[in-house]
Amino acid sequence: xxxxxxxxxxxxxxxxxxxxxxxxxxxxxxxxxxxxxxxxxxxxxxxxxxxxxxxxxxxxxxxxxxxxxxxxxxxxxxxxxxxxxxxxxxxxxxxxxxxxxxxxxxxxxxxxxxxxxxxxxxxxxxxxxxxxxxxxxxxxxxxxxxxxxxxxxxxxxxxxxxxxxxxxxxxxxxxxxxxxxxxxxxxxxxxxxxxxxxxxxxxxxxxxxxxxxxxxxxxxxxxxxxxxxxxxxxxxxxxxxxxxx
Numbered sequence: 001x002x003x004x005x006x007x008x009x010x011x012x013x014x015x016x017x018x019x020x021x022x023x024x025x026x027x028x029x030x031x032x033x034x035x036x037x038x039x040x041x042x043x044x045x046x047x048x049x050x051x052x053x054x055x056x057x058x059x060x061x062x063x064x065x066x067x068x069x070x071x072x073x074x075x076x077x078x079x080x081x082x083x084x085x086x087x088x089x090x091x092x093x094x095x096x097x098x099x100x101x102x103x104x105x106x107x108x109x110x111x112x113x114x115x116x117x118x119x120x121x122x123x124x125x126x127x128x129x130x131x132x133x134x135x136x137x138x139x140x141x142x143x144x145x146x147x148x149x150x151x152x153x154x155x156x157x158x159x160x161x162x163x164x165x166x167x168x169x170x171x172x173x174x175x176x177x178x179x180x181x182x183x184x185x186x187x188x189x190x191x192x193x194x195x196x197x198x199x200x201x202x203x204x205x206x207x208x209x210x211x212x213x214x215x216x217x218x219x220x221x222x223x224x225x226x227x228x229x230x231x232x233x234x235x236x237x238x239x240x241x242x243x244x245x
Contacts (some may be wrong), residue, residue, distance in 0.1 A: 002093045002118045004181070006038040006046040007083050009076030010055050010100040016230050021055050023228075025238045028062075029212065030228060031055060033103035033241075035064045041110045043096065049083035070224040073196065075205045077180070081191045084184070094118065095187055097180040099150055101228040105235065109221040113181055114157060116219050118207065122211060123186040124218040126158075128174035129224045135175060137164040138228050142204060150220040158216040159202050175219055180206075 010031050021031035022165045030046060038046035059066040067086055073079040080097050096101045096114065098105075109127055117125040128144050130151065133140040140154075142163060148156040151170055161176060182190070188214030196211035198204075209216055224236050 003091050004044045004094040004096060004114055004118075005084075005087075005089060005092055006043060006096045006098050007033055007080040008038060008043070008046070008048045008098045008100045009072075009079040009083075010052075010166055011079075012048045012052045012054065014229075017228065017234065020228060020234075021050075022058055023234055025103075025241045027059050029058055030102050030103055031058060034098065034100050034105075035059060035062075035221065036095075037103065037105060037107060037110070038098050040107050041114070043111065043114050045089070047083060048100070049079050049088065052078070058088050059122065059154055067222075077187070078191050081187055082242075084187070092184055094183050095184060097182070099178045099227070102178070102225045103228075105177070105225040106221065106223040109177075109223060112177065112221070113179065113219050116244050117181045117217065120217060122181070122217040123215060124180060124190070125219055126180050126206070127144070127177040127221040128218050129172055129177060129221040131175040132224075136165040140227075142176040142178070144174050145170055146172040146174065146218050148172060150174065150218055154220050156218050156219050158206075158210065160210065161206050162204055163204070174218070174220075175224060177225060178227065186214065 012019050021028050047065035049069050051069050056066045069079050069082045097210050110210050144161050145159045146156040150156045189238045193212050196208045198207040228234050
C-alpha cells in the first residue's frame with residue numbers, strides 16, 4: 001500500500017503579514033486550523049515543519065506534531081525536505097506539502113490530489129480550480145496554464161505558471177492552489193536544484209521544477225480556497241469562519 005505523509009511548512013517571518021500562523025480565529029490559530037484539515041483527510045501522519053519555536057509550541061500545546069527545522073530556508077519545499085529527513089519515517093512514498101495559510105482548503109480536494117497522483121504515478125502534482133475573470137490581473141492569485149482542459153478531464157500537465165494574464169485570454173488557464181504532492185525521489189531532486197531565474201523573478205518555486213524539465217501534473221479542484229496573504233485576507237477569512245461557527 002502506498003504511504004503518504006502530510007508536511008505543513010510554517011514560519012513567522014512572512015513580509016506581508018508577520019506572525020501569520022499564530023493569528024487567531026475563534027480562539028484557534030491559523031496553523032492549528034490547517035493541521036486539523038490535514039488530519040481530517042486520514043491520508044497519513046501530519047507534521048508542521050517550522051524554524052520558529054513559537055509555532056512549534058503552538059502546535060504541540062494543541063496535541064499536534066511538529067518538527068523544528070533550520071530557520072533560513074528559502075522556500076517551504078526546502079523546509080519540508082529537511083523535516084522529512086529528520087523524521088526518518090520508513091517506507092514513505094509520497095509527501096504532501098500543505099500550505100499553512102489556507103485553512104478552508106477542501107478536504108475532499110486534498111484526498112483527490114493524493115489518490116489521482118498515486119493512480120497516475122505522478123512525480124509531482126498540484127491542484128487548480130476555475131479562474132474567475134476578476135482575478136486575471138490579481139498577482140496574488142497564481143495562474144497555471146495546462147496542456148488540456150482539466151475541468152473535463154480532471155487531470156493534465158502544467159505548461160507554465162504566472163501571476164498576471166494582463167489582457168490576454170489563454171486557453172486552459174486556471175487558478176493555482178498552492179498544495180503539492182511529491183514522490184520522495186522527486187522532492188530530493190527538486191531541492192537539489194538551484195533556484196531558477198524565473199523562480200526568483202516571479203517568486204514561484206514551482207518554476208524551478210518546470211525550468212529543469214520536471215513534469216507537474218495538475219488536478220482539478222472543485223472549490224477555490226481563500227489564502228491568507230495580507231491583513232485584508234485575514235479579516236475576510238476571519239469574518240467568514242466566524243460566521244460559519
